[in-house]
Amino acid sequence: MTSHFLSVEGLAKIYPTTDGKPGTPVFEDIHFAIERGEFICIIGHSGCGKTTILNVLAGLEEASAGGAIMDDREIDGPSLDRGVVFQGHALMPWMTVLGNVAFATKSRWPEWSKAKIEEHCTTYLEMVGLGHAIHKKPAELSGGMKQRVGIARAFAIEPKMLLLDEPFGALDALTRGTIQDELLKIVRATQQTVFMITHDVDEAILLADKVILMSNGPLAKIAEIVEITMPRDRTRAEMHHDPQFYRIRNHLVDFLVNRSKGYAGSDAAQLHDAKHPPVVRPGLVSDGTPPGDNGGRPVLKQVVNQ
């Protein structure tokens, strides 16, 4: 039995190759946990299986091995308990903005009256700053506005957990910043548990409590879990004044640029315990910290759980 809100255990995914034989696993033996109210970001190079993991959590895809347990129940299919924000917004173009959110709300609370649904949806659409556009069709909105509708739709069903797949990937930096702020505000206000894929290091540092770093696929692993130790009320405008910011940022960028590729053969991989991936706090390590003496054994710097 687990005490975590969500725990992923021994997850693996194998796609068949074109001639029908099972291929190399995209990833295997993936273990991690998420606590209630936590914001988790997952970072890794394209193709390492982030979307696949998210889809397994969403119940849209089946794992080849292992599974996930949320709130003491095994995830074995899609559920209204988990709201998903899709990478390509996935709004239904024949419905208005309000219609899209109402479709979700009506699915969650079929017994609600039309007026109540409309009121509920409007609240969430106003939360993402779209109160003025509720009767527009998605085609009349900019990319950023569409993504906001997608976020409002996911929040409107008041799920136990929110899953976001590179929600801002297609947006320009300015729009992305604004929506990140909005997301942060709503998540803080609602104490929402979030699992989010991103390829933007700054975004991860701003939003996440923990960042899961994945090594390159195939056979991708969780290389590290980076705890973001900066105060939780950080803002996009202020956070880079915190000395921790650059330490964390450098650590993440270093991983993506240098360590993620050669991870398979490195010291870290030999020490790797899939069930307890190393947890690190690069933000709290001052640059002069000696590595410590472990009798010549290779050692992971900054690891707090070994």
Added chain:
Amino acid sequence: MKTTLTFRAAVLSLFIFVMFIGVWHLATLAPKESAATQAANAEYAELMGKGAEKASGFPSPEKVGSAFVKYLSDPFYDNGPNDKGIGIQVGYSLLRVGTGFLLAMLFALPLGFVIGMSPLMTRALNPFIQILKPISPLAWMPLALYTLKDSEVSGIFVIFICSLWPMLINTAFGVAGVRRDWINVARTLEVNPLRKAFLVILPAAAPTILTGMRISMGIAWIVIVAAEMLVGGTGIGYFVWNEWNNLALPNVIFAITMIGLVGMALDLGFGTLQKFVTYRE
């Protein structure tokens, strides 16, 4: 010139039309007939009796024009089986097309849905569809007449069978091609199958389905003329056949024009419907 393209196109269309009528008029001016043709004509007149006077050469635009006036000024008269107003004849044809088309819809839309949703059904039914699709609908006529034993029902059956394939194939194709993302949205929202079918899949596939219906209607309107020529009794196709038997070519030309106009109106109607269900992404 600050005229719109539409306006200029309209002027050009009108010009082409006037030219066409003019050339037609000149070509059908009473020719000085040679002795030989006169003799032949006389012989022909002998054979055909009184009707032959109508057959002297291709009708002039004036004659066709008067046929237009005659038929359009009283479209709904009914003087027995071989003499009905054009409105009544077109009405019969539309009724047959409408009935056959509706029956085809009732059959093709649900079946197309099932095929589109299930890769197994797609594969299993594909060979049958591929074989049945290219068969001329009229080839079914003898079989229909034999089994259904009623020319009226057989006519409707022929329309049914020719409307079926484009609707069926387009529905299946549209349903199978609904964006994965939209299906996934419905799945994560635990939408029940009926709601999913009507609120997600149907609107998503509607433009493709309507294209199929439009094609079906076009084919049905082409086929009804031939079917009515075969089956007889009533309808615009029978009218053409009947006037040909009377050698009343102006009436035939009038009927041909009507077939074109009604066909165009039907297509425009479906075009409008299509715009209505088309969404911009």
